[in-house]
Amino acid sequence: MEQYSTRQNKVSRLIQREMADLLLRLNKERFHGKLISVTVVRVTKDLGVARIYLSIFPSEFGIEILEEIRLSARQLRGDLGRKVAKTLRIVPELEFFIDDSLDYIDKIDNLLDK
Numbered sequence: 001m002e003q004y005s006t007r008q009n010k011v012s013r014l015i016q017r018e019m020a021d022l023l024l025r026l027n028k029e030r031f032h033g034k035l036i037s038v039t040v041v042r043v044t045k046d047l048g049v050a051r052i053y054l055s056i057f058p059s060e061f062g063i064e065i066l067e068e069i070r071l072s073a074r075q076l077r078g079d080l081g082r083k084v085a086k087t088l089r090i091v092p093e094l095e096f097f098i099d100d101s102l103d104y105i106d107k108i109d110n111l112l113d114k
Helices: 006-030 057-071 075-086 101-113
Strands: 035-043 049-057 093-098
Touching: 006 035, 006 049, 006 057, 006 075, 049 057, 057 075, 057 093, 075 093
Parallel strands: 049 093
Antiparallel strands: 035 049
16 A cells, blocks of 8 residues: 655645535536535645546446546646645646445445345
8 A cells, every 4th residue: 555645645635625616516517416526536646646536426427427527627627726726836637537436335235135
């Protein structure tokens, strides 16, 4: 397991909080009735890339919503930059992924119930 510095942890938490806010707005505009939450943000050592893991419910819309968010990545990075301008000098590149750990847990629960 990779060890994160205090700075990486602080930047990750900041990005997670702000991205959750930005995605909430985007969700209201484009994805009515869907739930998008930021589960984890991992920042590279040089703080140049932020990998953002999203939980999307209902999960059958996951790929479609993820693609739309990826297409909006430049816009989201700009919005994020305006929100964190006082804290971060350089806004990391944003990479989005689906966090399927909840689906995995659900699958394990179903197997155990049999």
